[in-house]
Each structure stands twice: as C-alpha cells, then as structure tokens.
C-alpha cells in the first residue's frame with residue numbers, strides 16, 4: 001500500500017521562486033526512500049510540505065487514503081529530525097524522549113519506561129540522566145531520533161541527520177538508522193546530498209534537480225541504469241565521463257561514435273547499434289565510468305583511445321589518471337539546463353482557464369536573458385577536457401606519458417543532447 005503520495009506538488013516562495021516544480025512521487029508502506037540531490041534543489045522544502053510546516057502552492061499530499069494537503073502538522077502523524085536535532089536544553093535525555101508521550105496524555109511511569117526501551121535500541125541508555133549540552137553530536141542526534149520515533153509516527157522524515165557528525169559516527173549512526181527503521185517498519189523519507197548514504201540506506205532513491213525528480217529506482221537501478229546524464233554524474237566516484245560524440249553509420253549499418261579526433265565502434269550485435277543505426281549524424285553524449293577503461297599496450301585493439309597523462313593520483317585501493325585525449329568532455333551539472341527545467345513546459349492553469357501562478361512564473365523565467373542561464377558546454381578548461389580513469393594501484397605513470405586505453409563499450413550509456421538516455425534497459 002502507498003503510505004505517501006505526492007501529486008504534482010509545487011512550492012513557490014515569495015511569489016517568484018519556484019523551489020519544487022509539479023513533483024509527483026509515491027512512497028510505499030514501510031519503505032525507506034532517500035531523496036538525493038544537490039544543495040538548493042528543493043529537498044528540505046519538499047520534506048517540510050509533507051510535515052505540514054510549509055504550505056503547498058499547488059498539488060496534493062496524500063497519506064494513505066487521506067488527502068493531507070491542508071491538515072495541520074499535528075494531525076499528520078509525521079515526525080521529523082533535522083540536521084541538528086533541537087532538544088529541550090533543560091530536560092534530561094530521558095525527559096526529552098518521553099516528552100511527546102506526556103503531551104499525548106500518557107502517565108509518567110509508562111512514558112519513562114518506553115523512553116528507556118528506545119534509548120537501549122539507540123545505545124544512549126547510559127546517558128539517560130544527562131543534559132543535552134553534555135552530549136556529543138552523535139548522542140544528541142540519537143536523542144532527537146528517539147524523541148521523533150517514541151510516538152510511532154506513520155511517517156518518519158529525516159533532513160540530513162548525519163551532516164554534522166564525523167565520519168566514524170556517520171557510518172555508525174547511518175547503519176543504526178537503517179536497522180531501526182526497518183525493525184519498526186516505519187515509512188521513512190531521508191534527505192541527503194551524500195550519495196553513499198543514499199546508496200547504502202535506500203530501498204529506493206529519488207534523485208532531485210531544480211525542484212523535480214529526474215530518476216527513481218533502487219540503488220542498483222539508478223547507479224547502473226540512470227535516466228539522465230545528471231543522475232549518472234551525481235552517483236559514483238569518480239564522476240562518470242561524459243563525452244560529446246557524433247553518430248556515424250556506414251553503408252553496412254556499422255555504428256561508430258565520433259569523438260572528434262578519435263572514435264569508438266559499436267559491435268553490430270550491441271543493442272545500441274540497433275538503436276543508433278538510423279541516426280547518422282546525430283549529436284549524442286557518451287557516458288563511461290572511470291572503471292570502464294583499461295590500460296593497454298596493444299595499439300591494434302579496437303576501441304582504443306590515446307591520450308597523455310596530465311595528473312596521476314594514488315587513492316589507496318586504486319590510482320586515478322587524468323588523461324588528456326582531445327575529447328570534448330561534458331559537465332553533468334550543465335547538461336539539460338539550456339533553459340530552466342521549470343520553463344520548458346506550461347499547462348498548469350487555474351480555474352476558468354486563468355493562467356496559474358506556476359504558469360505565469362514559468363513564462364517569466366523563460367523570458368529572463370540567456371546570460372542568467374548556464375551554458376550547455378562550459379568553457380573547455382583543461383580539467384574539464386580530461387578523461388578520469390581508474391587504474392590498478394600498482395600502475396605507475398608520470399605526467400606527460402602517452403598511453404592507450406581500451407573502452408569496454410558494453411558498459412557505456414548513450415544520452416541525447418538534453419541529457420536523457422536513449423539506450424535505457426530497465427524501468
């Protein structure tokens with residue numbers, strides 16, 4: 001069953017800032033959904049609209065079969081934890097956790113014993129009598145989580161709850177949050193811009209950009225089969241290489257991807273050949289993760305790219321080479337942003353055919369001078385033009401060395417000029 005359904009939800013701040021743009025999303029009962037996206041894409045705003053802390057400008061928020069769009073926060077059975085869990089400074093840990101139960105009318109003994117039980121699960125039972133100011137950041141977050149969960153909410157919302165913790169504490173608490181929410185079977189929406197948190201915690205990830213969702217799926221789906229170049233670029237370290245290419249089709253329907261000074265050829269049996277063979281001359285973007293390349297010595301290998309090492313870094317488990325191949329490399333953050341995403345379509349009309357605030361806002365945004373918008377191809381800085389390649393740690397290369405790389409074409413993704421996949425497998 002669906003626990004939360006967002007139906008074309010939008011938020012406009014101060015009459016002109018479109019923070020969330022007709023966003024639709026369903027979260028299943030007991031599901032752990034992670035909302036992942038860069039700073040400012042609207043994650044917190046969306047969470048606050050679900051909690052009822054922010055009014056929606058348009059669209060609807062459903063909790064199961066109840067339309068909760070206009071419900072006051074206290075009637076939504078939603079609990080929220082923020083970046084820094086705000087605690088009552090003059091109450092002990094136990095008093096903080098049991099407080100929501102007391103407010104709900106439970107007697108002190110019962111509320112106290114529930115709080116102690118939850119504190120044990122959260123590994124803070126040894127600090128029950130301490131005041132918040134004497135706790136570490138991680139302990140404070142645990143108390144905030146305990147206080148949020150003590151009333152068994154229908155929906156648990158977490159807004160970057162680990163961002164102020166050190167790396168060790170982050171990993172520890174991350175695992176505990178995952179285990180606890182699954183044990184309690186509480187529907188959870190977790191906001192982060194950290195891809196590791198998203199990939200490790202989520203049942204499904206929704207990747208947000210500019211107030212919209214670009215992709216939703218399991219961690220494996222969004223990582224291995226991303227919907228857009230932006231999603232491909234947001235997940236994975238090092239970031240995926242996006243190469244500007246032109247499709248070339250020979251008389252025998254052999255497809256190659258012309259990268260400017262070099263080219264790669266697709267196997268005739270590769271399904272991408274079948275997709276691209278009718279698109280001779282089309283401009284595409286080829287996505288290849290750094291691990292899809294390997295260093296070769298044989299100059300005759302098909303799909304060989306030649307380049308010069310610009311920088312070479314030791315990363316412990318592997319080495320990373322920055323290779324100048326003379327190929328135009330595309331910035332994932334800029335693809336598909338030639339116009340503001342929210343200006344690209346209209347259609348939202350108020351009653352009686354009057355353009356709604358969203359339609360008027362989109363028109364206004366579309367009229368802005370193009371100088372305000374990012375360019376499709378950024379200036380070809382040296383760094384942007386490098387391919388980033390993962391090599392075995394024992395490899396030793398110095399800047400200036402000329403190398404040959406084989407590209408495993410079965411692992412590439414093909415995007416159109418707007419950054420949408422043309423060779424998607426799943427979903």
Ligand SMILES: Nc1ncnc2c1ncn2[C@@H]1O[C@H](COP(=O)(O)OP(=O)(O)OP(=O)(O)O)[C@@H](O)[C@H]1O
Nearest residue numbers: 013014017019038039040041042043044045046193
């Ligand atoms: N109260 C407000 N008034 C005006 N603009 C706002 C308000 N709150 C948020 N915004 C704007 O809405 C956009 C989305 O903000 P939001 O905080 O939801 O993003 P976010 O993805 O959560 O970012 P971060 O990861 O940095 O917290 C931003 O451009 C932000 O400046």
